[in-house]
Amino acid sequence: MRTTEVAKSVRKPTNLSLDSALLKEAKSLGINVSRSAEAGIAEAVKLHKRSKWLNENAEAIESSNAYVEANGLPLARHRQF
Template identity: 75%
Template sequence: MQSSQTTKPKRKPTNLSLDSALLQEARALGINVSRSAEAGIVEAVKRHKRAQWLKDNAAAIDSSNAYAEANGLPLARHRQF
């Protein structure tokens, strides 16, 4: 059973070095710089994890693709399209 209160991630104050003109423009536009930086880091982590997963699994992917090229898709006969 879940609590009615959602759990917020623990936040940690951090110092970042940013282009001062960009920071000034973001503030003038009312952009939440902390949230925007966090969103960018989240995206960078996702891209890095995806690239690492592809690297770690490249042999299996290549093997699977080679099998499909040589033998066709295993369940192709069951396709309805």
Template identity: 80%
Template sequence: MQAAEVTKSPRKSANLSIDSALLQEAKALGINVSRSAEAGIAEAVKLHKQEKWLKENARALASSNAYVEANSLPLERHRQF
């Protein structure tokens, strides 16, 4: 999920516990902590969804891979690479 997609939704306040030294350093560097946290959470959601999809589809992927291994790719003879 890209940051541009995240900002289209309405924003909601949330309380987060963040390492105080890290927060102080981020503020000193002019980092928008809310946006950075949001980007990190968006990345974590994306990775979680990917892992979940792979687990849910593991049997289908294994079956497809086994078919290709046993029978090669359909239309492989037409490949030019």
């Protein structure tokens, strides 16, 4: 079986302005500040994309919910639970 290689992302050096006390504490705890900042930014991007998707699809979601409210779940008679 062939293993799939995970493509490594290209890292770009960046300057950030951080609270100096927080940075000092993070370093004293051995926290990788770059990786932690990247994880925080990734989470912010994920939340923003989720929010944007929900806003863009609010009408369709509302319509689907209204349909289920009025008519029940499609194919509900086939459910075994």
